[in-house]
Amino acid sequence: MPPADASDREETPAADTGVLVLAATPLGDPRDASPRLRELIGTADVIAAEDTRRFRTLATSLGATWTGRIVSHYDAVEAERLPGLLAAVREGATVLVVSDAGMPAVSDPGFRLVAAAAAEELPVTCVPGPSAVTTALVLSGLPCERFCFDGFPPRRPGERRRWLETLREERRAAVFFESPRRTADTLADAVAVLGTDRRAAVCRELTKTHEQVVRGTLAELAGWAADGDVLGEVTIVLAGAEERAAPPVESLVGAVRERTDDGERLKDAVAAVAEAAGVPKRELYNASVAARD
Numbered sequence: 001m002p003p004a005d006a007s008d009r010e011e012t013p014a015a016d017t018g019v020l021v022l023a024a025t026p027l028g029d030p031r032d033a034s035p036r037l038r039e040l041i042g043t044a045d046v047i048a049a050e051d052t053r054r055f056r057t058l059a060t061s062l063g064a065t066w067t068g069r070i071v072s073h074y075d076a077v078e079a080e081r082l083p084g085l086l087a088a089v090r091e092g093a094t095v096l097v098v099s100d101a102g103m104p105a106v107s108d109p110g111f112r113l114v115a116a117a118a119a120e121e122l123p124v125t126c127v128p129g130p131s132a133v134t135t136a137l138v139l140s141g142l143p144c145e146r147f148c149f150d151g152f153p154p155r156r157p158g159e160r161r162r163w164l165e166t167l168r169e170e171r172r173a174a175v176f177f178e179s180p181r182r183t184a185d186t187l188a189d190a191v192a193v194l195g196t197d198r199r200a201a202v203c204r205e206l207t208k209t210h211e212q213v214v215r216g217t218l219a220e221l222a223g224w225a226a227d228g229d230v231l232g233e234v235t236i237v238l239a240g241a242e243e244r245a246a247p248p249v250e251s252l253v254g255a256v257r258e259r260t261d262d263g264e265r266l267k268d269a270v271a272a273v274a275e276a277a278g279v280p281k282r283e284l285y286n287a288s289v290a291a292r293d
Contacts, residue, residue: 030217032130103131157185161192198238
């Protein structure tokens with residue numbers, strides 16, 4: 001074989017380099033743990049756990065014995081832990097990263113660590129497994145061939161409503177997590193912004209003893225949440241917006257005129273109205289000029 005060139009040698013990690021492993025953990029039922037997760041718990045040199053007590057409980061329920069060092073790896077200490085975990089990988093250690101439930105880095109600690117390891121070209125791999133996002137999607141009963149995930153909604157009402165505005169015309173199903181304490185308020189805001197008839201599903205305590213999926217319109221779900229306390233881990237799936245026929249450009253001339261009467265340039269007014277209505281800017285511009293003339 002011909003000798004490897006310099007670039008090949010640079011891309012090959014050193015023989016003593018370890019590996020960073022992100023592993024999904026069960027959402028509730030320990031039986032959902034993969035055999036690879038059990039194996040890694042027993043062989044990893046360092047285990048970075050979002051909650052060390054919950055990790056120990058999980059490992060015990062799996063009958064897995066760990067020999068590696070366990071360190072906490074939650075939001076407040078993620079940046080602080082990063083240098084030490086990277087150093088462990090450089091020195092040949094297998095570093096296992098787990099969150100309380102589901103996949104690390106998906107609204108849980110892990111993203112910064114993966115980005116930093118990738119920047120140094122350190123080996124990074126993943127043990128796939130349970131995910132609240134995909135579990136909620138398939139249980140929602142909503143079309144989910146295309147979907148987006150949006151983490152947690154903003155906590156403040158004004159910011160939350162502005163966030164919901166971005167989903168008004170979103171054609172994909174949208175999945176997001178929510179605190180049980182804010183679920184009723186979020187659904188009420190969704191009714192105000194998105195209307196009463198948009199369909200959705202609230203998935204609670206997925207894979208656990210008290211799993212519950214409530215399906216219906218936003219108005220129905222908001223009423224359900226307002227009638228009683230929502231408990232447990234909550235994932236919400238929102239149906240994609242239905243395609244609407246674009247209105248005739250002539251019907252939008254008045255909206256353009258209102259904006260220009262307030263001092264906005266015609267070009268800017270046309271662009272804003274056309275984008276909101278989904279009509280070609282050129283056609284609306286020509287119609288506006290003709291009406292003004």
